[in-house]
Amino acid sequence: MTGMDKFVVFPLGKRRFAVLATQVTELASKGTPQKFPHTTPSLLGVLVRRSAVVAVCDVAPALNIVTHGENKFYLIAECTVGGKREPVAMPVTGECVLAEATIAAKEDRFGLGVLDSQGEQITVLDLDALISYCTARPPQQGSEISR
Amino acid sequence: MNTSTKVASAGEPVILFRVGPYKFAITASEVHEIREYDARWIALQKARKEAGVVTVHLAAELGLDVGKEQHILLLRGVDVGLAVGTVEKMAQARKVYQLPSAFAGKERQWYTGLLVLEGEVVPLVDGIAFAFRSKVAVKGA
Numbered sequence: 001m002t003g004m005d006k007f008v009v010f011p012l013g014k015r016r017f018a019v020l021a022t023q024v025t026e027l028a029s030k031g032t033p034q035k036f037p038h039t040t041p042s043l044l045g046v047l048v049r050r051s052a053v054v055a056v057c058d059v060a061p062a063l064n065i066v067t068h069g070e071n072k073f074y075l076i077a078e079c080t081v082g083g084k085r086e087p088v089a090m091p092v093t094g095e096c097v098l099a100e101a102t103i104a105a106k107e108d109r110f111g112l113g114v115l116d117s118q119g120e121q122i123t124v125l126d127l128d129a130l131i132s133y134c135t136a137r138p139p140q141q142g143s144e145i146s147r
Numbered sequence: 148m149n150t151s152t153k154v155a156s157a158g159e160p161v162i163l164f165r166v167g168p169y170k171f172a173i174t175a176s177e178v179h180e181i182r183e184y185d186a187r188w189i190a191l192q193k194a195r196k197e198a199g200v201v202t203v204h205l206a207a208e209l210g211l212d213v214g215k216e217q218h219i220l221l222l223r224g225v226d227v228g229l230a231v232g233t234v235e236k237m238a239q240a241r242k243v244y245q246l247p248s249a250f251a252g253k254e255r256q257w258y259t260g261l262l263v264l265e266g267e268v269v270p271l272v273d274g275i276a277f278a279f280r281s282k283v284a285v286k287g288a
Contacts, residue, residue, distance in 0.1 A: 034268040036169055037209040039252030046247065046261070046268055053261050053268060055249035082248040135249050 004100050007115060009122060010075055011094040013065040018099065018115055018124045019077055025087055026050075026076040027096050033089075042134035047074060047089050056089045059125075062134050063110065067093055080128045081135065088131050159240045161262065163269065164218065165232040167211040170269050172238070172262055177274040179223040181234055184216040189230075203281045204230045205272070209257065220274070227278035238264055243271060 006021035026049065033045030033056040044056040054076060060067045071091035079088045101115040103124055108114075110130040111123040161172040162181075182188070192199035200221065206213045219228040243260040257277075258270040 036171075036254075036268065036270045037211060037257075038250055038254035039210070040250050040254065043249060048263055048266065048268060051263075053244045053247060053263065055247040057249060079249075082251060084248040086248055088247075088249055131249065135251050 004102055007099045007101060007103075007122075007124060008075065008096050009099050009117065010073075010092040010096040012060055012063065012092055013067045015063075015065060016117075016120065016122050017063070018122045019075070019127055020112075020124070021098060023077040023079070023127060024075065024096075025078060028074040028076060028089065030072050030074070040135050044091070047076075049076065049087075049089075052087065054087050054089045056091065057131055057134050059090050059130055059134055062130060067091070077127055079131045081131055088127075159243075161238050161240050161271065162220070163235045163238055163264075164220070165235060166206050166209060167215070167232065169209075169211075170235070170267065171205075171231070171272050172240070172264075172269045173220060173229075173272045173274050174240075175237065177222055178220045180221040182219045182221060182228070184219055184230060189219075200226045200228050201278075201281050202228045202230050203277050205277070206230075206232075208277060222274050222278050225275070225278045227274075227281055229272075229274060229277060238262075240271070246270075 007018040008021050008024045009016055009018045028049060031047060033047055035045040042057050044058050047054045047056055070093050072094055073092050074089040075092045076087050076089045078085055099117060103113040103115050106114045108123055110126050112126045113124050114121045115124055160175040162175050162178055163170060163172050189202045204213050215232055216230040217232055218234045219230050221228045240262050243262060245260055246258055259273045260271045262269045262271055
């Protein structure tokens with residue numbers, strides 16, 4: 001990436017993160033994910049959006065964020081998961097804003113870099129890496145999500 | 148969005164049933180007979196060993212609480228029955244959605260896809276996969 005890029009900046013707990021705007025397909029208001037038995041970690045269920053079934057992935061623990069369940073929206077973004085491009089919904093804790101900025105390189109496990117927003121350093125997430133990490137950890141025995 | 152990829156043709160009849168708090172579906176063509184759950188019948192079948200019907204407790208396979216089975220779905224073409232909660236009704240699968248790729252665990256073996264029935268997401272159980280695993284487990288025991 002060179003020059004100015006557009007990002008969607010979203011709050012998660014007490015921090016803000018950003019993703020490339022080109023990856024974002026929708027910001028959905030809070031609904032309850034529909035659940036069924038499965039063994040993939042971090043997945044809270046699925047949402048039905050525009051006649052599509054979208055997995056809901058809680059990325060907060062992987063980012064060391066505590067949200068206390070105050071999720072208000074789902075940011076739906078295209079990710080490459082298991083070699084396939086598909087939308088994944090992530091619970092976020094507030095409204096998103098569009099930002100145009102230049103990304104600066106920074107070593108980060110799930111970051112493509114950082115952008116500066118009025119002095120705040122916001123990590124631009126590498127969603128492919130983050131979602132893959134969240135869903136690939138070895139499942140614990142009997143970890144079917146039935147919350 | 149690409150996850151809405153249809154993976155099977157529409158219109159196939161399915162049987163809706165519950166296991167614990169969850170609703171599931173199985174294609175009607177996979178089911179030969181629906182029996183009332185009867186522990187004595189299961190024991191009798193077990194005593195017949197290779198000649199008997201192997202009962203798979205779907206709740207246990209899915210990591211759910213066992214003990215509230217009310218029906219057994221006898222699968223067509225194999226000597227395997229799936230013990231489930233309540234069989235609810237028949238429905239028609241208008242679309243079968245692929246399980247999103249983010250689901251990477253055992254559920255990829257459990258389900259052949261997802262149905263959306265009256266806004267509710269219902270996993271489509273792969274009866275033959277459960278049957279195959281149970282027969283292998285029994286024969287290997």
